[in-house]
Amino acid sequence: MAQGQDMIETRLGYNYLDKFEFSDEWQYLTTDMYLLNAGQFTKVINELEQGTTKARKRDYINLESLFISAQLKNAKLFGQQPIVYPLFNFAIDNSKKEYTTHISDHLDAIRIIDKLPLAADERNIDAVVEAKLFTSDSREVFFNIIANQLTNIGSLATPQTAMLSLVGEFGNLIRNSAKRQEYKFSSTIRLYEGQNFDTRLHSVRVYVFVPSFAKVPALRTARLTELLSNSPQGFEKQKLEAAMNFKDYPVLVVANYKSLYKMDALTGSEISSETIERRRVRIEQAYSAGLVNDDAYKQEKFFVEYLRNFADLKQNLNSYRLNYKNNSPEANAKTLFAVIQDYKRLKTLARQRDNEFARNSTYQRIFKGEYQSILASADGYMETDHNLKNGKELVNTLVELDQEQSKPFTVAQREFYLNKLYSVEMPSPEFLATTLEGEAFTRQVNRLESAQYNDLFAKEVSRLREATPTEETLTQRNALLEKSTTTKCRTCREDVKQSVRVFNQRLEEQQLEKERARRLDLGLQVERKVISWLKQDACMENAFKTQFPTDTLPAHIQKLREKKEELKREIAELEGIQKTPPTDEKSDLLKEHNQRLAGRLKLLEQGYADICTAEKSLCGCE
Structure with a gap:
């Protein structure tokens, strides 16, 4: 029945x-x-039969079935071939005066596709819905429709499981049609299993089935619009029927939902080389199958790279914890620095993604939160001991400084940043120079310390380097040294120490010359005094013999004689000291030598004076 x-x-x-x-x-x-x-199809068919001319009534002899199908116009599910979805097929009874369609009392909603990926040019979805009547004489048309669809499916090089389910649907349609039983589409085409999607209502179209010559009563849509606008997550069939309140003809309501791509969320504890590789393979397969668009695929690849950096952090954290107590300080510094490197890479890469994709809605809506989640896990790992906390602060400081490259910091701010940067024992400068993160650390330290030196120490250091050692400049030197102990600027302290060393060298030379001159003077004094004291000793010795000839001396005279003998030994020691100056000519050693000479001179001078005061008769030779 073509017509x-x-x-x-x-x-x-x-x-x-x-x-x-x-x-x-x-x-x-x-x-x-x-x-x-659906029961109103009986009305539609009978109106058709009654409203048709007698010449056409023969077209309605032996009506067998009513076939309802749909085709999505803008969704290329399986290549370019159009796919018709067999929705319903109802048997028609013509044994009575009027035609009757055998339709179930209750027909549930049909979900023909679920989570079908759309290309960029498929944003507006439309459907072609058809209802066809078939007689016993037009079965070939019915079967041609089915055959064409099976041929389209067969032309696919690698039909997917979802497409093969349509083959089963056409098989069910043929079987039920042969048995004159009701058929309803029941194989939802679901391409993306196991995904937690955000889904909301996109559009709704209401199609009314009427005879071609009939005038459709106007639908009252106010309540329907209110229902749909308040039902972003969907609606129940009963509420839909109540809102439409239309009973005149059969109606097919097509509700389209769109779903937001959601990535598989991972916690820090779940991330390993194995889980990352499984994720990479899964997204590659989904992209090859057309289930993920180009932008989401690109973001997934970037995120896999980020996960690998996080896995590196976890691995280096394990090495740090296992080896920290057993290794040397330099080895510990290297294992801790490896953790710091990975953490900084995570921070830097997340910031780069934010900047690069600031206007990319896929990144902003879907991926940015996952980057933040992974970074939060990394933050948690970096809080587990004192060294790691300091490492975290160091990285945050470097990131902040990277963002403030041209900012002129105050002295206090520079001290604050240097304190953070030096809170971790770093590997040697040679080792740092072999890594990008080490170079960045050194660059920022040099930047801060150069400015700090210029502001706090440069003038005083320069002045001290040229200063002649005096009491005033010695005070300046001491004040500068004290000042250098209050800064975290290591190069500042070293430059101060170097300038002090230069100043001290000049001071040493000055003091050495002074002590040399004093030694010469003391040497002359020793020569003169020794001769004088030896003459005085001889005089005293003669006095003892002439004035006290007996063997038994008075007690006080005996004491004075012992004192004289002691002084004579002191003269010999004085001459020995004079003849053995320090072999290493340093001002402090020469000063000590001169002090010993001066001390002995004073001691001898006072000793002979004391004897003469006690017994003047012993000193009458002059």
Whole structure:
């Protein structure tokens, strides 16, 4: 019945488009279909038969079935071939005066596709819905429709499981049609299993099935619009029927939902080389199958790279914890620095992604939060001991300084940053120079210390380097040394020490010359005094013999004689000291030598004076 197939028209009675702004990452389509007033197909068929001329009535002899199908116009699910979805097939009874369609009392909603990935040019979804009547004489047309679809499926090089389910649906359609049983589509085409999608209503279209010559009563859509605008997550069939309140003709409601791409979330404890590789393989397979668009695929690849950096951090943390107590300070510094490197890479890479994709909605809506989650896990790991906490502060300081390259910091701010940077024992400068992170650390330290030196120490250091040693400049030297102990600037302290060394060298030379001159003077004094004291000793010795000839001396005279003998020994020691100056000519050694000479001179001078005071008769030779 070629003519009869076109007599039921499908007219668009209502079109709803949600006001929500769907960005490109809402890239998956789900379509539900609701058949309402299905029992009214009996009315439609009988109106067709009654309203047709006698010449055409023969087209309605032996009506067997009513076939309802749908085709999504803008969704290329499996290549370029159009795919028709067999929705319903109802048997028609013509044994009575009027035709009767055998339709179940309750028909649930049909979900024909679930999470179908859409290309960038498939944002507006439309459907072609048809209702066809078939007689016993037009079965070949019915089977041609089925054959064409099976041929399209067969032309695919690698049909997916979802497409093969359609083959099963056409098989069910043929079997039920042969048995004159009701058929309803029941194989949802679901391409993305196991994903937690955000889904919301995108659009709704209401199609009314009427005879081609009938005038469709206007639908009252106010309540329907209110229901749909308040049902972003979907609606129940009963509420839909109540809101439409339309019973005159059969209605097919097509509800389209869009879903937001959601990545698989991972916690820090779940991330390992194995889980990262599984994720990489899964996303590659999904992209090859057309289930992920180019932008999401690109972001997934970037995120896999980020996860690898996080896995490196975890591995180096384990090495740090296992070896820290057993290794040398230099080895410990290297293992800790490896952790710091990985943590800084995570911080830097996250910031780069933020800057690069500041206007990319896929990144901002989907991936940015996952970067933040992974970084939060890294932050937690860096809080587990004192060294790691300091390492975290060091990295945060470097990141902050990187962002403030041209900012002129105050003295106090530079001290604050240097304190953070030096809170961790770093490997040797030679080792740091072999890594990007080490170079960045050295560069920022040099930047801060150069400015700190110029502001706090440069003038005083320069002045001290040229200063002649005096009491005043010695005070300046001591004040500068004291000042250098209060800064975290290591090069400042070293430059101060160097300038003090130069100053002290000049001071040493000055003092050495002074002590040399004093030694010469003391040497002359010793020569003169020794002769004088030896003459005095001889005089005293003669006095003892002449004035006290007896063997038994008075007690006080005996004491004075012992004193004289002691002084004579002191003269010999004085001459020995004079003849053995320090072999290493340093001012402090020469000063000590001179002090010994001066001390002995004073001691001898006072000793002979004391004897003469006690017994003047012993000193009368002059």
